Amino acid sequence: MGKQRHITLSDEQTGMIDPLQRGHLRRILNLAAQLPDDWSGMMARTSLQEDFGAYRFQLAYMAYALALTHVHRLTAAPGYFRRPFQRLIDKMRSPDVWTYWHYVSTGNGPLNNAQGELPSEWNPIIKDNIMYSAYLQSMALLYHYLFNDDRYARKGALSLVFQPLFWGSEKRYEYDERSLNEHIYWSMVERGYLGIACEPNCVFQICNQVPILGFRLHDLVYGGDIAGEVTQGYLKAWSEFGVLNGNGHFNMMVMEEERVVVTPEAPWADFWLGSLMHAWNADFVKASFPRQIARWARPGPDGTRWIMPPDMMEANEDLASARDFGWAAVCASEVGDLDTRDRLLAYADAYLHSRWTDGGYHYARHDRLYDQDGLFRCMDPHTGNALLAYARLNVPDGLRMLYDGPWDQQHFAAPALDELPETWDVTAARFDARHNRLTVRLESNGDGHDATLHFTGIWGRGDWQLRLDGEMVASGSADGVEHAADGLTAFRMDQNLVLRMPARGPVDLVFQWP
């Protein structure tokens, strides 16, 4: 303890994340930790949670970004992700997030006015609104899969409750991950697998990728092949309209009653769908992407690239957002076009209001599309908090590999960091089974408090040594701790190894077994 810090492993060996990736994660963790219904930094331009950057989308894609980072980069740090993931799911259940449905369920808009005004509905799950229900479904099942924790399977664990103070009565809708999945599945069956509407009458391809991801996670957790059944049915149902239009762009939606396809051709429609469909239809998406990115991407200064928004947005700047840009970056990251992803991120870092807030890296809201020099400058909270973070944290084929189900019980038995102070960041966490070594790199955010760390999977593997910045500071047997250096406390507590150490700069912890 107290010696000069020695880096014992290369960044490549540890799978370390870089400072910007760390910043994106910290931003997500900070937003997740905000008090209930404090949406600071997440509020978009559109009211009533109607647009494509609404809270539900921000929360879901922040959760997906955490999941991809955990699965592909920081595999041995469930404790870094578990609580923030729970908080994101808690926030999804807030009435602030889902009560828009009371109004949107009435329809009578441009794409459903043939049905006239429909009865208003409070329950955001019961009919249509896959743009909410599937995110809740997939987040809960993703949590179960990632953390081997069935808390959302318990009866009523995903209940949605709204308690008005001065009007009406309590609204309560009880769900859990299985009943929600079952409801969505049978809704999909009833519609011949074409998909479930978002707004009444509007069956979007994009939003029906999300329940497919949820079905797959259900299969991974509970067994079965719902995802295989639904994707087979989906392709058959969409063969009536085409997944792609004649120009190689994804058809956006079908008007359910009229059986009319709506295909406005927009960057966000191509790249949002591509990002998600790539999980189960990778070759098809990969084949479509080059033509789509060639159509929408524009060269920017210094080798950067940006995405030109569709004409509609230019005609009405009240609708301005950076979603085209954000989804292009996400899709490029998923299909493995890292050159495009990096050029887009470089543009964002230079021109789209990047900033650091409380250790978090994000892009601040900016409502104008272009500046006086004609540079695209727009930013919205969904893109600035979630999408560009997702793009930078993802790895090529990241969602596809998660869909394939990379983890089994062996993963959950392996050594891992299970608990750490919320103010600390993890920049590396990997168990190398070949070398029998757990490597964790931690960085505090300067609060000066001692850190208490809990590790799992330590016992029953034989004698071990713990090195801190290269110095041996603790050792033990298969059953307990035998030695700990001065200034450091280490002991066994049930199945955990508890380690207490003073706050300090970046630290490398390496557990080594024979």
Add this chain to the structure above:
Amino acid sequence: MAMKPDRIELDLVDQDGGAFTIGHLAGCRSLVYFGFLHCRGVCPRSLAKLADIMAGLGPARDGFRVLYITVDPERDTPEAMKTFLSARYPDFTGLTGPRPAIDRAKASMKAFARRAEDPDDPDGYAMPHTALIYLIDDQGRYLAHFPDTCDAATIVNRLTAATPPF
């Protein structure tokens, strides 16, 4: 609420022209399939699979029957059902009836079918439909279902397992 199906609604007519209701389910469980006689793709495959399932059940087959419910009652009259089934699947029960009764049966099992143009069909239309095989008990209550991706051997194994889906 689109939770799993509860109980099938049956107020239909069999291929002999007789009424067929819940009361006719007594004595055994039923494998229920919605389709139509003019179907060129899914139904021939599914009906063959149902025949394979019944054969694969061996002696246990006495505990099951197959109900083939049309989603195209305008063309699939009792006579048409009888002609088709007696030639190919004489042990199957074909069910048809007035459109509202068919729609109630479909809705009760969350089955999907809709009329769509089909230039390759002599009448110019087909009835795209879901290809689920439902298992119901002798009271018409839903027990389980098997998707198109599930092969006959798997279904037989599930129906004859120590802990079958009922």
